[in-house]
Amino acid sequence: MYIYVLTHFLFLATLIGLPFFPLQVDQFLMAEALISVLLEQLASITIQQVQQQVKLVVDVKKEVANLTHYFRAIEAVLKDAEERQVKEASVKLWLDDLKDVSNEMEDVLDDWNTEILRLQIETQEKEDGNALDTTKKKVCLCIPTAFFCSGQVSRVIFRRDIAQKIKDLNERLATIADIRQKFNLQYTKSSTEHIERQKTTSFVDQTFGRxxxxxxxxxxxxxxxxxxxxxxxxxxxxxxxxxxxxxxxxxxxxxxxxxxxxxxxxxxxxxxxxxxxxxxxxxxxxxxxxxxxxxxxxxxxxxxxxxxxxxxxxxxxxxxxxxxxxxxxxxxxxxxxxxxxxxxxxxxxxxxxxxxxxxxxxxxxxLKVLSDENCWSLFAGIAFANSNQDECRNLEPIGREIVKKCKGLPLVAKTLGGLMCCKKEKKEWQDVLSSEIWELHTMEQHVFQPLLLSYYDLTPMIKQCLLYCVTFPKDHVINRKVLIELWMSQGFLVSIGNKKKTIIDIGESYFDDLIRRSFFQNFKKDEFGDIEKCQMHDIVHDFLQYLTRNECLIVEFKGGEKRIELPADNKLSHLTIMFAPYSPFPFSFDHCQRLRTITTFNCKITSLSGELILQLKCVRTLNLSGNNIEEVPDEVGVLVHLRYLDLSSNRRLKKLPDSLCNLVNLQTLRVDGCDGLKKLPEAMGKLTSLQHLHAQGIRHLKLPKSIARLKSLRTLDLWVVIEGEGSGDVEGFRLSELRDMDELQGKLFIRFMGKLKDSAASDAEKAKLVNKKHLLHLVLAFNFDESKGNQSTIQEVVLNALQPNSNLESLQIRGYYGSTLYYPNWTSSLINLKSLTFSRCHVFYYVPLSVLGYLGSLERLRFERMFEVKKVGFEYSLDHQVILFPNLKQLEFDYFPEWEEWDHDENDATSSSPTCFMPRLSTLSIEYCFKLKTLPYFLPRKTPLLQNLIISRCFILSQSCKDRQGPEWSKISHIPNITIEAKIVQNDGV
The missing domain is CATH 3.40.50.300 (P-loop containing nucleotide triphosphate hydrolases)
Structure with missing residues (x-):
């Protein structure tokens, strides 16, 4: 639906416009794929225009046909042009013109799409009647022009302007297509030449720390x-x-x-x-x-x-x-x-x-990277091969600093060692130390060549996703979901042919592909073993900087600098700012108005002016997280191309401007950790493109009712707070507003505040959680308050009404109130549930366990902070063979101060029961259970895979197992790893 694609020509023109090192990067294949995506998007807009029964662009089919013809003609000769532009200045100028037209066309097509989107919103508002009348006085939907003058919006985009710009750019593209014939550029088929690869032999030239x-x-x-x-x-x-x-x-x-x-x-x-x-x-x-x-x-x-x-x-x-x-x-x-x-x-x-x-x-x-010492040994063995002892001692301190650049990569250590072996002067070594790796000429052939082979092996779409990772600083911990949302904002995730895959699915597959090809490392996984975060090796980052050095810039503020002037006539598309001081935004963008990305890291920016915002007419991604911004200018509403806005951890930010709701192309909004933010703008429902809303770490953030219109919303990463009786918030967000959000993915957090209203059960049923098949993690939290009276009955009704889809993988229930822990009647339907947690439940007496034993996929079961519970039960009454908790691996009890005993048949320990408990249990953890005297009876013979037992701050139980001779020791003598209090026992099984 949106026009992302031509931004990729930015990377294309950059790479084919560089005098590259001796190996040629295959950009022709990338151009071919990008043009295919462009044509698909043009066709999509044509269909939308017909469906809307308006003529934003006259003779639209003719214009699309012309664009198709010219791009295909240019595509056919791009390979030849890329190879000749290094020696022929006229060909390079021709490629530069192509890049400029491509960039401008991207913006115009985006305006075209935005105008169609505006019409859709207007149509929807008419259908809704006066539903939004209360907000129209506050916020008027204006789609501003993509061009600004003297810091003020010149005028609203008229449809005839879009049509005229399309025609003008089409004519310019026609001229570029015609000029190509002057150069006699040769037609090149889609097949590519493979980079020459260095042959290896069985002879080893250098031993090193392996x-x-x-x-x-x-x-x-x-x-x-x-x-x-x-x-x-x-x-x-x-x-x-x-x-x-x-x-x-x-x-x-x-x-x-x-x-x-x-x-x-x-x-x-x-x-x-x-x-x-x-x-x-x-x-x-x-x-x-x-x-x-x-x-x-x-x-x-x-x-x-x-x-x-x-x-x-x-x-x-x-x-x-x-x-x-x-x-x-x-x-x-x-x-x-x-x-x-x-x-x-x-x-x-x-x-x-x-x-x-x-x-x-x-x-x-x-294979992992070398240790620092092994890397130094490899470097020194080459660098000091022809040096005397005095030279070695003199240069070693600088040499060790140079080796830090290697980050454990032996190829870099060997290459730098070879570079330094002929350098005997301290200044020469200091010059290398102060240089970026990618600035050293010898790196191109010896270090970047192997990386280029890996890069070359990627598909064109994944190449541009990898290149974008250079916008992160070195050593940055990259969040998987954030990265995919950033790729989406730049238009890199476009499905061609396979309409069943969502944009997120495509991003996930690209991320996994880069992992499998070793571009990422140092993985951090979530509780289900899925990669959540990663890092990029410094040398890979240097390699990407080399490839994008004219388009991507990382600016670091040093030595008290408060402002830096960017060079005029630059080709910047992506700007990363680091360590900006406590001051207003430290740049002016007069000379780089084609920026697609602005992102800050470790900065303390206090404000940004409306005039500055008006300079960012092409920005797609704006990341201002972690600063000290108190106010977002109203002018932000003119950034019609903006897809990604990150204001998270700006703790002084108290409100978002109503004009934010003009950003009809916005896909991701992040305000995590903005403590001062109490509510979102009333007209949020106008953000029909919004897919990801992140607002974790904000207490009682009020959601406007209009959010119910966001049917494309996939991520609602915040506490959905449902106010109870006496809150005074009659028009607040109700649970029933979730009914049409069937595309929700990932996690959903629902918190009930105070005494539940009479309408709570009805609203819970209308939320239709059972229809949200992509929702994998659910947290339901009740706010227990003794002064509100006993609400266990209504909590049961609400819980039963909140039945999730059977695809759910993790469930947490917090704050439940009752005499016995209650399990919703839909619990048995959760056939894919892997993790189940009960927390701070005000259960007065009993926690039954066996009821949960039929959850065949359950791997982790946790109970925490149950202050009044006295008994936990494994009761059953069966006369046939059954396996309870067949896949449970972790069972955890944390803070049961009144828990005294397990409830089970006293004779079961010696009987031949047909019931099998937890055959795959590997970890049992019991902590802060001060009065518990015994361990469960089934440990000695029914948990053969149990590897880890943790008993901490359980004073009576600890004494019963202490020194391998307490009365409970016989139950656990077969367990290999036992932790009692803080001591780990390596058990020999005797």
Missing amino acids: VDEKELLVGKLLSKSNPEGQSPIVIPIVGMGGIGKTTLSQLAYNDKRVQENFKDRIWVCVSDPFDELNIAKTILARLGGNVNSISSDLDAFFECLQKSIEGKKFLLVLDDVWNQDCMKWANLKLHLQKGAVGSKIIVTTRKEEVARMMGAPDNTIN
Whole structure:
């Protein structure tokens, strides 16, 4: 629906306009994909225009046809133009013109789309009648022009202006298409030339600190285990380019123990493409076969290969594998199975897909960076090879600082060591230390080449997503969801052909692809094992800075600077600001009005003026989080292209301007941690493009009723506060307003304040949580107040009315009031529930457990802060075989100060009960249960997988298990890891 796409020409023109290092980046393929997306978006706008029965652009089909013709004509010669522009200035100017027209066209098409969106909103308002009359006096929807004069909005965009601009740009594009013929640019097919890849051999040129990894690999090679009769066993080594996969393989390959174990050792540099014929030839040649006597037929080679290896125990190294075609691998492996038991194959690759495709997840070695000391040893061994002791001592302090730039990457250490070995003067070393890695000429060929190979292997769409990551500072912890929302704001997540995949689905797949190809590292996972955060290696960041150095800029304030002037005539699209001091916004954007991104990190900006806002006519992403901004100017409402606005952690911010509701293209709004913010603008319902609203950490944020109109909302990351009786908020947000938000994803937090109203159950039922199939995590919180009387009955009714979809994966219920812990009658329908938590529930006596035992997917069950509970029960009455809690792995009890006993049949400990409890339980945690005397009866014989027992601040129970001789010790003597108070016991099982 929205026009994101032409912004990608910014990256395209940048990269094809740079005198690149000796390797050529394939931008033609990227241009081809982007133009395809552009044409799809143009067609979409055409359809919308017809549906709206208006003519924003006269002869729209003709204009689209012309655009299609010209772009396809230009696309066909882009590859040739990219190669010639380095030597021919006229071709470079032609490409610059193409970039400028593309940028302007993007904005005009966005205006076109926005005008259609405005019409849709107007139509909806007419259909709703006078529903929004109360807010129209406060906020009028005005779609301002994309061009401003003297800091003031010149006038509203008229449809004829959009039409005229489309025609003008179409004519300019026609001229550019015609001029290409002057240069005699050659037509290039979509196929691409592969970058020349360095060949490897089994000879190792430099040993370095991989002692542990080498021993691990050698151990796997010498292992006699042969699971399920597999032969040969595959051992993949996975890691980013330059991390030492090949060197590690060489070290193991040449190890004396390995040489003695494998009489036949073969090293094959595979690279790309994966050529089975060449691989078979190499193996045969190393085994002494006469490959020249064999016909070039692949079957003939494979037949000879089988005969050559039959009965032999061999070691085969397939170095630098990129191929993901399982059929090619299966065909090769099939003919290697004639080798003797114990044969091994080492595969080095940058792609986790390759390791999985080869079916060896348990044997995979994921190679990490070197330690600082090992990195220094590698560097020093090269840099000081021809130096005397005095020179070494003199230069070592600077050298150690230089090594920090390597961030544990051996390829960089070796390259920098080679660079420094001929430099003997301190100043020369200091110059290298003060330079950025990407500014050092030697890095281009030796360090960036391997990274370029990985970059080259990405699809065009994923390339631009990776390039955008340079807007983060080095070492920044990247939040997965934030990154995907940023990609979305720039228009990088566009589905071509597959209409079933949502934009978020596309972003998730791109993120996962970059992980599998080792562009990200240092992963942090959530409770379900999904990657939540990550970082990018500094050298990857340097590489991206190199690729985007004319388009992306990171500005760091140092030494008390309060203002920096950006250079005139720059081509900036993305600006990152760091360490700006406590002062008004420290830039003017007079000379860079085509900015798409402005983002701040570790800044203390206090304000930004309306005049400044008016300079940002093209901005898509505005991140002002973590500053000290007290007020957002009304002029923010003119930023019609804005998709992403982050104001989070501006704790002095007290309100958002009503003009914010003019941002009809806004997709993401973040105000997390804005403590002073009490409510959102009344006309939020006009933000029909809004998909993600984040407002965590704000107490009692009032939502306007108009939010119910946001049917596209996917993320409502805040506490939906439902006021109780006596709040005085008659017109406040009601739970029933959620009824049409069926696209909600992720988490939903609902808090009931005070005494529940009589309408609470009816509103809860109207919320239709059961229809929200993408909602995976739900938190329901009641505010217990003894002065409000006993509300357990109405809480039960409300809970039962809030039935979620069966896709729910985690549920928390807080503050429930009653004599016995109540489980909603829909609990058994949660067939996908993995985590269940009850917190601060005011239960006076009893917590039954067995009722939850039929939740087959449940992995974690937690009870916390149950102040009055005296008994926890495992009661059951069954005469047939049943497994309760079949997949539960973690059971946790935290702060039960009155809990005294477990409720179960006293005779069950010795009876042959047909019931099986928690067969997969691995961790049991009992903390702050001061009066509990015993452990559950089933521990000795019904939890064979229990690995961890934690007993903390349970004074009576701790004494019963202490020193391996208390009365409860017999129940837990089989558990390997036991923590009593703060002491960890490594149990020998005796």
